[in-house]
Amino acid sequence: MKDLFIADAHLTDPNDPPYQHLLNFLTSQRGQVRNLVLLGDIFEFWVGYRHCVFSAYLPLLQVLQQLHADGTKIIMVEGNHDFHMGPFFSDTLQATIFPNDGQLQLDDSCVYLCHGDTVAATPSYLRLRRFFRSGFARLLIRVLPADTTWRISEILGHASRKRRQHQPQRRYTLPEQVINDYAEQRFANGCDVFICGHFHQTLHRQHDNKHVMVVGNWRETCHYAVHENGQFSLEQYLP
Numbered sequence: 001m002k003d004l005f006i007a008d009a010h011l012t013d014p015n016d017p018p019y020q021h022l023l024n025f026l027t028s029q030r031g032q033v034r035n036l037v038l039l040g041d042i043f044e045f046w047v048g049y050r051h052c053v054f055s056a057y058l059p060l061l062q063v064l065q066q067l068h069a070d071g072t073k074i075i076m077v078e079g080n081h082d083f084h085m086g087p088f089f090s091d092t093l094q095a096t097i098f099p100n101d102g103q104l105q106l107d108d109s110c111v112y113l114c115h116g117d118t119v120a121a122t123p124s125y126l127r128l129r130r131f132f133r134s135g136f137a138r139l140l141i142r143v144l145p146a147d148t149t150w151r152i153s154e155i156l157g158h159a160s161r162k163r164r165q166h167q168p169q170r171r172y173t174l175p176e177q178v179i180n181d182y183a184e185q186r187f188a189n190g191c192d193v194f195i196c197g198h199f200h201q202t203l204h205r206q207h208d209n210k211h212v213m214v215v216g217n218w219r220e221t222c223h224y225a226v227h228e229n230g231q232f233s234l235e236q237y238l239p
Helices: 017-028 055-069 087-092 123-132 135-143 146-165 176-188
Strands: 002-006 033-038 073-077 096-098 101-106 109-114 193-196 202-207 210-215 223-228 231-236
Touching (some): 002 210, 017 055, 033 055, 055 073, 073 101, 073 109, 096 101, 176 202, 176 210, 202 231, 210 223, 210 231
Parallel strands (some): 033 073, 073 096, 193 210
């Protein structure tokens, strides 16, 4: 049995190729996965309601239910696009949910998990992050109808994409040293492996039986990480 780590699919429309690729990949893995670790931003937008889920995500949720029924443990690390996961994850999928970060024991390895958005974050982003995860924000979400919340997310997403289109394209540099320093602190506290997403690029550094892994993103490249037979690796799904 293997353990899979996936991040940053940013799913919106079930007809989009990345969405279909993820459904096909996960379906092909049924009966082979011990732990499926979702490292945040799997959804372009998600907050959990008690009695409903966003209809666009039903195909993925059904596949997750099938994996759960087959014995796969679902582990969700909340990202900056998906948080307050709600009863479908906690009750229906019986998932382990990490609102910030967490640790997972895989055989002889202690794995530190996080989405990655706090690794190189600015103080202003951390303040905004705390607000969206606050009890007050959770109350607002419960008051608003799900359709209204989804519509607000679409408006904000459209505005963000439009703004980026008018900005000059910049090559993003992965902050490897910051990531390595962050991981070293976790190693000093007893972890053996550091795994995150968020940066939309891949990184795998191994030294003295310690692993630093950034799993890349699913949306553009379908990268993911695997733990199997005691080994950690980065892989790419090629449809």
